[in-house]
Amino acid sequence: MESIETFGNKDTRSGFGEGLAELGARNENVVALCADLTGSLKMNAFQDAFPNRFFQVGIAEANMMSMAAGMTIGGKIPFTGTFANFSTGRVYDQIRQSIAYSQKNVKICASHAGLTLGEDGATHQILEDIGMMRMLPNMTVIVPADFNQTKQATIAIADHQGPVYLRFGRPVMPIFVKPDAVFQIGKADIIQKGTDVTIIACGHMVWKSIEAAQLLAAKGISVELINMHTIKPLDEAAILKSVAKTKCVVTAEEHMANGGLGEAVARVLASKTPAPQEFIAVNDSFGESGKPMDLMEKYGLGATHIEAAAQKAMQRKG
Amino acid sequence: MNKEELKSIASQVRRDIVRMVSAVKSGHPGGSLGCADFITYLYFESMKHDPDRFAMDAKDEDVFFLSNGHISPVWYSVLARKGYFPVSELATFRKISSRLQGHPSTDKKLPGIRMASGSLGQGLSVAIGTAVTKKLNNDSQIVYTLHGDGELQEGQIWEAAMYAAGNKVDNLIATIDYNGRQIDGDLEDVLPLGSLTEKWQAFGWDVLEMDGHNFESIHNTLTEAKGKMGQGKPVVIIMKTEMGMGVDFMMGTHKWHGVAPNEDQLKDALSQLKETLGDY
Numbered sequence: 001m002e003s004i005e006t007f008g009n010k011d012t013r014s015g016f017g018e019g020l021a022e023l024g025a026r027n028e029n030v031v032a033l034c035a036d037l038t039g040s041l042k043m044n045a046f047q048d049a050f051p052n053r054f055f056q057v058g059i060a061e062a063n064m065m066s067m068a069a070g071m072t073i074g075g076k077i078p079f080t081g082t083f084a085n086f087s088t089g090r091v092y093d094q095i096r097q098s099i100a101y102s103q104k105n106v107k108i109c110a111s112h113a114g115l116t117l118g119e120d121g122a123t124h125q126i127l128e129d130i131g132m133m134r135m136l137p138n139m140t141v142i143v144p145a146d147f148n149q150t151k152q153a154t155i156a157i158a159d160h161q162g163p164v165y166l167r168f169g170r171p172v173m174p175i176f177v178k179p180d181a182v183f184q185i186g187k188a189d190i191i192q193k194g195t196d197v198t199i200i201a202c203g204h205m206v207w208k209s210i211e212a213a214q215l216l217a218a219k220g221i222s223v224e225l226i227n228m229h230t231i232k233p234l235d236e237a238a239i240l241k242s243v244a245k246t247k248c249v250v251t252a253e254e255h256m257a258n259g260g261l262g263e264a265v266a267r268v269l270a271s272k273t274p275a276p277q278e279f280i281a282v283n284d285s286f287g288e289s290g291k292p293m294d295l296m297e298k299y300g301l302g303a304t305h306i307e308a309a310a311q312k313a314m315q316r317k318g
Numbered sequence: 319m320n321k322e323e324l325k326s327i328a329s330q331v332r333r334d335i336v337r338m339v340s341a342v343k344s345g346h347p348g349g350s351l352g353c354a355d356f357i358t359y360l361y362f363e364s365m366k367h368d369p370d371r372f373a374m375d376a377k378d379e380d381v382f383f384l385s386n387g388h389i390s391p392v393w394y395s396v397l398a399r400k401g402y403f404p405v406s407e408l409a410t411f412r413k414i415s416s417r418l419q420g421h422p423s424t425d426k427k428l429p430g431i432r433m434a435s436g437s438l439g440q441g442l443s444v445a446i447g448t449a450v451t452k453k454l455n456n457d458s459q460i461v462y463t464l465h466g467d468g469e470l471q472e473g474q475i476w477e478a479a480m481y482a483a484g485n486k487v488d489n490l491i492a493t494i495d496y497n498g499r500q501i502d503g504d505l506e507d508v509l510p511l512g513s514l515t516e517k518w519q520a521f522g523w524d525v526l527e528m529d530g531h532n533f534e535s536i537h538n539t540l541t542e543a544k545g546k547m548g549q550g551k552p553v554v555i556i557m558k559t560e561m562g563m564g565v566d567f568m569m570g571t572h573k574w575h576g577v578a579p580n581e582d583q584l585k586d587a588l589s590q591l592k593e594t595l596g597d598y
Contacts, residue, residue, distance in 0.1 A: 070444035073447070102425075
């Protein structure tokens with residue numbers, strides 16, 4: 001892979017915080033709710049600028065979700081903020097009945113997703129949230145790749161009518177999406193065109209895949225790299241167009257293999273154009289305490305794991 | 319509307335309830351019959367609303383949420399009798415492709431319903447959300463909710479109770495259908511609630527008590543509750559009711575919580591309930 005332009009390093013949650021504050025100034029119907037994690041979610045800027053539109057609900061996530069659903073009646077656009085674990089598993093029934101089934105315009109904004117939450121360990125490292133959310137009818141699921149894209153996605157979802165799950169995280173990572181990029185829900189970003197293998201990634205795994213593509217380029221392998229920031233609705237056209245060229249796929253996600261991006265892609269391939277696929281994901285296991293990047297290596301989510309998977313996928317082309 | 323007129327509507331609503339659940343041999347008649355007087359009063363006498371121009375955003379209207387969604391028959395009947403949709407549609411209750419789902423839903427666009435309910439404990443939080451939005455919109459109308467007493471066993475109710483009092487959500491009137499029974503038996507046997515009045519008071523709510531089968535008591539209590547709006551506290555009404563009210567063999571037991579009468583039982587029930595507005 002040719003070298004990619006970067007714009008410094010930041011955490012994706014800060015992209016959410018900046019986007020939310022910008023949105024607050026732009027749209028007076030935007031309101032924000034938080035369950036005692038304002039600092040962690042970087043919602044302070046919104047809270048300070050729009051105190052009347054910020055609702056501290058305390059450690060009561062179920063109440064927060066249903067309340068957000070109720071707030072849409074009368075035209076508000078609620079953004080809820082807490083950790084991904086408490087944004088999904090803890091409140092699945094509230095989201096299912098009052099938000100997804102009732103088709104309410106709530107934006108569920110979830111930080112500290114996946115292994116990169118780090119030292120807090122498995123109780124907080126949710127790896128099932130994408131699966132839970134993409135199973136819900138009416139739900140849009142977005143996993144932006146870096147700080148810029150998280151900010152852009154935060155702003156974009158306010159204009160989308162309907163429930164959205166926006167997943168981001170804690171670690172500081174390189175920024176590579178252009179500051180002036182326009183975020184389009186459901187339209188994959190092609191980061192690099194290639195011919196030998198397609199890598200489809202989301203979230204922090206997009207950067208890991210960029211690193212992997214560089215390792216592969218050194219071996220003369222041409223990678224087509226897709227940032228699949230929207231898991232649902234999935235950009236099937238982008239997948240099919242790419243696989244028509246490369247004939248094999250690697251998917252990469254900081255999530256359980258069960259129910260995640262990889263399975264969503266596999267369904268497209270199986271039903272439209274069968275092709276070898278390798279899955280970079282956590283394999284039916286909880287996480288544990290540790291430094292974020294050490295955990296990524298231990299659980300098989302490093303750049304070298306993606307590199308090896310790409311070579312395996314290519315060998316399976318036959 | 320005088321007491322006799324309200325009684326007359328409630329009698330027809332009770333007929334609708336037993337006919338609806340009997341027709342599909344499923345549904346929840348007990349709590350529906352018990353809340354018939356209250357819901358009738360709410361829609362025919364108390365709330366500011368416009369059945370002809372139902373809109374999701376409820377601008378400058380009062381809003382009602384049925385948190386204990388399983389008593390949907392009473393709500394559907396009252397909505398139809400008030401003109402939200404044709405009375406004949408009550409015949410589709412719980413049938414395939416009906417807008418009258420087993421539990422209330424919004425996805426089939428039945429006028430009068432703004433939120434799905436059925437999974438218990440969520441409606442108070444929803445109502446708080448709408449009440450807060452009304453405040454942001456400078457809309458001075460009231461948000462009402464109804465809850466089962468058994469529903470108060472759900473922890474989310476108390477999260478919501480804490481929030482509403484702590485944040486002075488004082489455009490909200492919650493009512494508890496206090497019939498003392500739930501599907502597995504008497505509430506005291508399943509999981510006692512202790513002193514409801516003291517619990518709500520301790521959570522910072524204004525607590526009123528009312529006889530849910532006496533229109534004078536309902537009128538006086540709701541008038542008092544409305545008078546308390548805007549004074550810094552949410553209001554909860556502990557409404558004493560009898561599950562199965564109006565049908566003798568359904569009263570005094572929890573057994574008709576979620577069981578439909580058979581044809582003979584339906585005949586018996588209808589003989590006790592005067593047809594006042596014409597059956598659907």
